[in-house]
Structure formats: structure tokens, C-alpha cells
Amino acid sequence: MRGSARDAEFSEYVAGRRAQLRRTAYLLCGDSHRAEDLVQTTLMKVYVAWPRIRRDGSIEAYARRVMVNAHVDDTRRPWRRERVGVEGLDVEARVPPSAEDRDLLMAALAELPPRQRATVVLRHYWGLSVEETATDLGVSTGTVKSQTSHALRHLEQVLSPHYDERQGR
Amino acid sequence: MNETEWAERLEALAAREDASRFDVRDDVARGRARLLRSRVGVAGAAVLVGAVVLGTGLALGGGGTGHAAPGPGPADGGPTATATYHEPQVTLSPSAPPPPTPTTPEPDARDAWLRTQLDRPWSGPQDIPFKTWRNDLYRTARSVLDRAGTHLTYSSAGLTSGSDQHGVGLGIKLGWAEPGAAGQGMVQVEVTSEGDSDQERCALTGGFGCPRTVHVGEATLKVGNGDGGAFIVLYRQPDGERSVVLVDPLFGNNSRTPVRAGFVSRQDVYRLVRDDRLDLPQPPSS
Numbered sequence: 102m103r104g105s106a107r108d109a110e111f112s113e114y115v116a117g118r119r120a121q122l123r124r125t126a127y128l129l130c131g132d133s134h135r136a137e138d139l140v141q142t143t144l145m146k147v148y149v150a151w152p153r154i155r156r157d158g159s160i161e162a163y164a165r166r167v168m169v170n171a172h173v174d175d176t177r178r179p180w181r182r183e184r185v186g187v188e189g190l191d192v193e194a195r196v197p198p199s200a201e202d203r204d205l206l207m208a209a210l211a212e213l214p215p216r217q218r219a220t221v222v223l224r225h226y227w228g229l230s231v232e233e234t235a236t237d238l239g240v241s242t243g244t245v246k247s248q249t250s251h252a253l254r255h256l257e258q259v260l261s262p263h264y265d266e267r268q269g270r
Numbered sequence: 271m272n273e274t275e276w277a278e279r280l281e282a283l284a285a286r287e288d289a290s291r292f293d294v295r296d297d298v299a300r301g302r303a304r305l306l307r308s309r310v311g312v313a314g315a316a317v318l319v320g321a322v323v324l325g326t327g328l329a330l331g332g333g334g335t336g337h338a339a340p341g342p343g344p345a346d347g348g349p350t351a352t353a354t355y356h357e358p359q360v361t362l363s364p365s366a367p368p369p370p371t372p373t374t375p376e377p378d379a380r381d382a383w384l385r386t387q388l389d390r391p392w393s394g395p396q397d398i399p400f401k402t403w404r405n406d407l408y409r410t411a412r413s414v415l416d417r418a419g420t421h422l423t424y425s426s427a428g429l430t431s432g433s434d435q436h437g438v439g440l441g442i443k444l445g446w447a448e449p450g451a452a453g454q455g456m457v458q459v460e461v462t463s464e465g466d467s468d469q470e471r472c473a474l475t476g477g478f479g480c481p482r483t484v485h486v487g488e489a490t491l492k493v494g495n496g497d498g499g500a501f502i503v504l505y506r507q508p509d510g511e512r513s514v515v516l517v518d519p520l521f522g523n524n525s526r527t528p529v530r531a532g533f534v535s536r537q538d539v540y541r542l543v544r545d546d547r548l549d550l551p552q553p554p555s556s
Contacts, residue, residue: 148298
């Protein structure tokens with residue numbers, strides 16, 4: 102494949118899909134800077150593999166798989182780890198009523214093991230089926246079901262008291 | 271909570287991530303660079319394999335006659351020495367930077383101590399290690415970049431860290447505010463003994479490389495520019511450690527509003543990155 106054709110097709114893909122990849126990365130890692138790193142790493146690999154994955158019609162799946170694996174690898178290594186002492190110094194206030202909900206959800210997501218977190222993001226943010234998620238993650242459908250179940254149960258446990266309190270229960 | 275509600279909540283959470291600021295050309299450039307590196311790597315492997323085949327052929331040829339090959343040219347001891355090796359079609363740009371020379375430092379007490387500190391479990395901000403060092407680093411940065419003490423803050427109180435088989439990298443992110451104005455910029459200061467190349471280090475820290483060389487006195491600095499007025503400066507200290515300063519008008523962790531580009535002068539950053547107070551923490555006994 103000629104470089105100019107690859108560049109043109111890849112550019113079109115990036116223009117259309119980068120925002121969702123960035124948001125997916127943010128859900129996976131919970132940090133804007135690391136999310137951008139993840140997206141850049143993912144897109145570099147997508148560019149290199151472009152002729153093959155375009156021919157196979159697997160661009161989206163490949164990008165998701167690369168991103169999840171890069172994130173899981175990142176959590177195993179001390180590379181680029183950041184410990185933040187104080188958070189929320191200038192939190193966006195466009196929708197004040199739900200900001201607390203979102204912070205709580207992000208905090209709860211952060212407590213999940215990386216694979217469980219990826220399962221939740223792929224199933225409920227990307228809207229993938231159990232089978233598609235299993236293919237992306239390279240695991241069985243049973244594993245996806247059990248990981249999803251464990252993850253959602255944990256999220257419910259963490260978030261329910263807050264919701265109950267807010268609703269005056 | 272049902273599946274739809276989970277999807278809505280995740281959607282709302284993801285939507286607060288500002289994903290609209292990007293330049294497709296940057297992704298294309300990074301992709302090209304990665305592709306080039308992978309091709310050079312494959313070509314290099316081909317050269318290595320070819321050299322092994324040639325060397326084996328020479329050795330076998332020489333061994334068969336009981337004499338060592340007389341020189342670097344093809345041996346005349348048998349057809350394998352000359353027939354199995356073909357020069358790969360590899361063209362390397364003469365302007366390509368030389369590959370980093372990997373060095374394997376002796377593991378020392380400080381390195382081990384740093385790793386031990388980093389591996390300790392932590393449950394909150396009070397457990398983040400190297401508090402004294404982080405505060406000293408903040409004071410150093412302030413003494414160079416913000417002598418009046420009106421702009422730089424270390425309210426994030428965080429630590430960036432990394433490690434590989436060669437060493438450890440540590441740093442802090444400082445906020446930069448303009449009194450009376452909205453927004454927050456960032457100055458990130460790192461010191462590292464890790465073994466990656468200068469370009470990899472800049473890309474890891476800033477998301478972009480530092481291809482430009484700037485000479486300041488006797489010092490050689492690597493400099494790169496990012497989007498929106500961001501720039502990065504890297505300096506290799508005499509002892510081999512590297513200090514890196516990243517300046518970004520937007521402190522993305524803490525704000526959605528950038529401060530003005532050029533809020534810190536490059537000359538000041540060139541001074542900070544060379545400041546001899548930038549050093550990795552020392553164990554308490556040393």
C-alpha cells in the first residue's frame with residue numbers, strides 16, 4: 102500500500118474515531134494525560150498495521166484490543182505511574198448535579214482490576230456483545246460474563262449507598 | 271441498575287473528557303515514525319542474520335582447511351561462504367540520529383532504595399514517598415521560574431514515577447496560575463536514570479519528541495515543541511542522569527482553561543533543566 106493512500110485513509114479514520122478512543126482510554130485509566138498516551142500508542146500501532154487490518158475489516162477491533170492490552174501492560178509496570186495528592190482542583194462545573202456521581206463512578210471504576218474494568222467499558226460503553234468482548238480480550242465468553250458480573254456487583258456496592266442517601270432512602 | 275443505566279452513566283463520565291483537541295497530522299507523523307523504526311529494526315535483524323550466516327560460512331570454510339580466513343573478504347574454502355549471503359537492500363538516512371548506546375549501570379544502593387520506596391503500598395496522599403525531595407524540587411523550580419512566588423503552586427502534591435532495568439525516574443507536576451485570570455498551566459520537572467533514548471523520554475513525558483538541539487554555554491539541550499505552546503527541554507547531566515522540564519499552558523489534570531502561551535520563558539527553563547540541584551533522592555544514610 103502506498104504511503105500517501107495509507108496516510109489519507111488513516112487520517113480519515115483518526116478524524117472520525119479519535120474522540121471515542123480518547124474517551125474509552127479515559128474510562129480505562131481515569132486520567133487525561135495517560136488516556137492521551139494510550140490513544141497515541143494505539144494509533145501508532147494501528148498505523149503500522151493499517152494495510153492488514155483494513156484488508157481484514159478489523160480496524161475497530163484491533164484498535165480496541167491494542168488499547169486494552171496497552172492499558173493492562175501499563176498497570177503491570179511502574180512506567181508513567183502518577184500518584185496525585187489532591188484531585189479536583191478545577192473540576193468542570195457544567196452539570197453540577199451529576200459531577201459527584203461521575204466522580205464516584207470514576208473512583209469505583211478505579212478500584213476494579215484492569216481486566217474487569219476493560220470488560221465493563223467494552224460491554225457497556227462500546228456496547229459490544231459478550232462474544233465480541235471475549236474476542237477483543239482473548240478470553241472465553243464465560244470469563245466475560247463472570248468478569249462483568251463481578252465488576253457490576255462491585256460498582257453497585259460502592260455506589261448504592263450514595264444513591265440511596267441522595268434519594269432519601 | 272440495568273444495562274441502559276450503566277451505559278448512560280459511563281457515557282456521561284466519558285463525556286467530561288475533552289477529546290476534541292487533536293491534530294490528525296500528529297498521529298500520522300507518530301505512525302510514520304513507528305513504521306520507520308519497525309522497518310529499520312527488521313532491516314537491522316536481516317543484517318545481523320546475514321552477518322551470522324557469513325561468519326558461520328567463513329568459520330566453516332576456514333575450519334575445513336585448517337587455516338583462518340585471511341581477511342574480511344570472502345573465504346575461498348567453499349561455496350557457502352560466498353553464495354549464501356546477499357547484501358540486504360537497506361538505506362539508512364545519514365541524518366538519522368545514532369541509536370542510543372545502552373548502558374547497564376551497576377545496581378547501587380540508591381537505586382535499590384528508590385525502588386523499595388516506590389513499591390511500598392500506599393492508600394492516600396500521605397503515603398506518597400519522597401515528600402522532602404518533592405518539596406525541594408518545587409522550591410528549586412520556583413527559585414528559577416517564579417522568584418516572586420506568585421505563579422507556581424504544588425497543590426497537586428503528586429509524584430510521577432517510572433522505572434526500567436537501568437534506573438528510576440521521578441518528577442512532580444506544578445501548576446502555574448496568572449493572578450486574577452482563569453485557567454492553569456503546568457510545569458513538569460523530572461529527573462531520571464532510566465535507559466530509554468532522549469527522544470523516547472521526551473515522547474513519554476510530553477507526548478512529543480525533542481528533535482532540536484540547543485547549545486547553551488557548554489551544555490547541549492534537546493528541545494521539542496508540542497501543541498498550543500507546549501514545549502519540552504531535556505538535559506543529560508554529567509553523571510548520566512537526565513533532567514526534563516515540560517511546559518504546557520494547560521494543566522489538563524486540573525483545568526480546562528489554558529494560561530497564555532509563553533507564560534514561562536525558554537531561557538528560564540534552560541536554566542532550570544541544567545540546575546545542579548536536580549538530582550534523584552538520596553537514601554537517608556548517605
